[in-house]
Amino acid sequence: MGIPSEKCVHCGKCLAVCPSYRFFLKESFSPRGRNLLILKKKDAKSLDYCLLCERCSRVCPQGISFPEAYLKEKLQNSKLKVPPPDDSLNFLNFLTLNQIFRKEFKERDLSAFQRGGDFYIYLSCGLKHLYPRALDIVLERLRENLLRPHIPENQGCCGIVFLGLGIKETVKEYALKLLRLFPEKKPLLTFCATCLWMIKKVYSLLFDREETKVAFNELANRTYFVLDFLEKTHCTMNLNNDYDILYHKPCHLSLALTSEKELLNKGIVVEDFCCGSAKPYLWLKGFQEKFSRFWKRGIMDRAIIATACTGCYLNFSFILGNSLVIRHWIELVE
Numbered sequence: 001m002g003i004p005s006e007k008c009v010h011c012g013k014c015l016a017v018c019p020s021y022r023f024f025l026k027e028s029f030s031p032r033g034r035n036l037l038i039l040k041k042k043d044a045k046s047l048d049y050c051l052l053c054e055r056c057s058r059v060c061p062q063g064i065s066f067p068e069a070y071l072k073e074k075l076q077n078s079k080l081k082v083p084p085p086d087d088s089l090n091f092l093n094f095l096t097l098n099q100i101f102r103k104e105f106k107e108r109d110l111s112a113f114q115r116g117g118d119f120y121i122y123l124s125c126g127l128k129h130l131y132p133r134a135l136d137i138v139l140e141r142l143r144e145n146l147l148r149p150h151i152p153e154n155q156g157c158c159g160i161v162f163l164g165l166g167i168k169e170t171v172k173e174y175a176l177k178l179l180r181l182f183p184e185k186k187p188l189l190t191f192c193a194t195c196l197w198m199i200k201k202v203y204s205l206l207f208d209r210e211e212t213k214v215a216f217n218e219l220a221n222r223t224y225f226v227l228d229f230l231e232k233t234h235c236t237m238n239l240n241n242d243y244d245i246l247y248h249k250p251c252h253l254s255l256a257l258t259s260e261k262e263l264l265n266k267g268i269v270v271e272d273f274c275c276g277s278a279k280p281y282l283w284l285k286g287f288q289e290k291f292s293r294f295w296k297r298g299i300m301d302r303a304i305i306a307t308a309c310t311g312c313y314l315n316f317s318f319i320l321g322n323s324l325v326i327r328h329w330i331e332l333v334e
């Protein structure tokens with residue numbers, strides 16, 4: 001359970017790090033301003049412009065996470081439920097841009113990994129359709145190190161799209177499916193920063209029954225970002241440090257969810273910025289394109305931008321088009 005919003009001392013440290021406050025420059029768009037709106041039970045459009053990045057929690061002297069307070073409030077009385085698609089990236093089929101960045105996954109035969117193994121690999125939407133080569137690289141490196149993963153069938157979305165829309169019951173279905181897919185008490189590896197955040201911080205907020213919370217807390221404790229786990233098993237993957245590559249650290253890898261000292265080998269410079277990707281419906285409002293002025297100028301002298309988040313990957317793809325190559329970090333190992 002997080003620290004309640006009423007503990008906010010209004011010091012203002014959160015203003016400097018909040019992406020949407022930086023964009024709108026209005027108090028109601030700051031974490032402390034939104035906290036006050038929630039405490040006073042006032043609705044405002046600024047609440048839905050929280051990008052769930054949790055940068056406020058990194059600097060708050062009280063350790064308050066506004067996104068946690070926001071999600072509790074938004075999801076509290078949500079009764080809406082829609083049938084959850086197995087693959088939330090199917091909407092890309094309707095976009096012309098789909099031709100640029102969507103990859104084919106069907107040819108991979110993973111039957112040898114569908115039973116047994118010492119740890120799980122989560123086949124998220126992004127891993128299957130945006131950066132499947134990252135999986136091929138990791139499987140090859142695991143084979144070289146005599147490590148055997150377990151990759152269950154019928155995997156799919158973590159539910160982040162429906163979380164942003166406040167559709168609690170649908171997100172719960174995704175969460176329970178993951179609990180069924182990964183029942184054994186062995187490590188779970190994910191390639192996506194947002195999936196990591198969903199599993200480690202969000203799912204336990206959705207369930208009131210204590211035994212279910214315990215199960216999700218246990219799942220959270222054994223979930224790792226893939227590079228962290230490989231480092232712990234001495235399966236080193238050094239990344240190319242060519243100047244033409246800009247490594248972007250997604251917001252949800254900047255929390256205490258990963259071991260930052262072990263994330264990257266020496267010599268890799270990582271740019272830590274929010275790209276504004278969190279909520280798909282804000283794309284329809286044009287927010288991400290306008291927000292990109294805060295980060296786009298600083299990367300256009302590079303040839304490749306590498307990230308480790310499905311939402312960031314999509315956002316860069318939509319906004320940058322063919323001007324830069326978009327890759328997952330692991331696609332750039334030497």
